[in-house]
Amino acid sequence: MSGLKEKVIGGFKIAKGKLLNRCSPLEINIHITDRCNLKCTYCYSNFYKRRNPDISKEQILKIVDAFKELGVLEVSLIGGEPFLHPDISEIIDYIKDNGLMCSMVTNGYFLHRHLAAVKRLNMVCVSLDGPREINDITRGNGSFEHAVKALELLKDNNVNRSIRSTLQKNNLAYIEDMMAIAVKFGAILNFGLLFPQSSEDGQVKTISRDTPEDSSYRQALKKIIELKKKYPSRFFNSVANFKNAYNWPAGYTKFFLYNDELKDYPGFKPVPCYGGRTFATVDTDGRLYPCTNLIGYYDAPNVLNTDIKKAWQSIKNHPCKACFYLSSVEKNLVSSLSMDAIWNILRSKGVR
Numbered sequence: 001m002s003g004l005k006e007k008v009i010g011g012f013k014i015a016k017g018k019l020l021n022r023c024s025p026l027e028i029n030i031h032i033t034d035r036c037n038l039k040c041t042y043c044y045s046n047f048y049k050r051r052n053p054d055i056s057k058e059q060i061l062k063i064v065d066a067f068k069e070l071g072v073l074e075v076s077l078i079g080g081e082p083f084l085h086p087d088i089s090e091i092i093d094y095i096k097d098n099g100l101m102c103s104m105v106t107n108g109y110f111l112h113r114h115l116a117a118v119k120r121l122n123m124v125c126v127s128l129d130g131p132r133e134i135n136d137i138t139r140g141n142g143s144f145e146h147a148v149k150a151l152e153l154l155k156d157n158n159v160n161r162s163i164r165s166t167l168q169k170n171n172l173a174y175i176e177d178m179m180a181i182a183v184k185f186g187a188i189l190n191f192g193l194l195f196p197q198s199s200e201d202g203q204v205k206t207i208s209r210d211t212p213e214d215s216s217y218r219q220a221l222k223k224i225i226e227l228k229k230k231y232p233s234r235f236f237n238s239v240a241n242f243k244n245a246y247n248w249p250a251g252y253t254k255f256f257l258y259n260d261e262l263k264d265y266p267g268f269k270p271v272p273c274y275g276g277r278t279f280a281t282v283d284t285d286g287r288l289y290p291c292t293n294l295i296g297y298y299d300a301p302n303v304l305n306t307d308i309k310k311a312w313q314s315i316k317n318h319p320c321k322a323c324f325y326l327s328s329v330e331k332n333l334v335s336s337l338s339m340d341a342i343w344n345i346l347r348s349k350g351v352r
């Protein structure tokens, strides 16, 4: 979220929801297309191999309408590469014309073709994993060049921007280089940790070969916590979030902990999960999950052929209770009214 007014409204909604024990969605992620022009080696859904058709513009607008009625404040368009959706500009315009915040995650290749719509976005997150020679190992030749061109264009047009940098074994030694790139383009650094990778049908999950040793991940997280304390407004995620990942009690290939597994880690205090209560994700096949991380993990309701409000009501009772995914945990912290996370949002606003 990037609008201060919407954040204040969001805060009130969370507080009211807590008091009344009701679930109101604040943010919905929509995977609008599987198609992608890149083949990143660690891609969590192997989107470029999947064959789901794009969600049509009409279906997307229907989903937006239903979630607006439920109280959503922000729609995040993700893929695949969302700019490959043929109706992307109209979709952004519709979301903005309806008074909602709209953000996007992109590799930056096609952003310049949709500048009028891009200027209306509240936040554009460009994926970039390090300096050219490091970034292009996993994201492909030329991807650095396109990402920095997109960041330049966003900067020239004063669009809020962040850099999504997935921490994996190739780039752990380049965290300070990423800081320098973020400063150069006036962007917030948004680190992520690796997800398991899905097979083409989404059923089989495997560990990416780019996954570092646990000790290397932990060392990198420690470094980020130190940098975050020094440059508090440059990072998208709060200290509490990085600490949750740093203190993750299982290995980093144990991606989440279900309710019945928490007893095995008695000293660990998980950040409460609000997936399916204040945020959710629609996959390209229309299935509605509590969060992106749970895609393919269970038989989720499909918003393309069932009542969207009923689908929303049905997903809150899932067994997943803890994770280390920085983007989801940040939402969980905000929804828990963590002062560190709330202060972090306010502080990172307007970073250039």
Ligand code: SF4
Binding pocket: 256, 273, 274, 275, 290, 291, 292, 293, 294, 318, 320, 321, 322, 323, 324, 325, 328, 329, 332
């Ligand atoms: S604990 Fe994390 S992975 Fe599990 S549902 Fe919640 S946000 Fe998603």
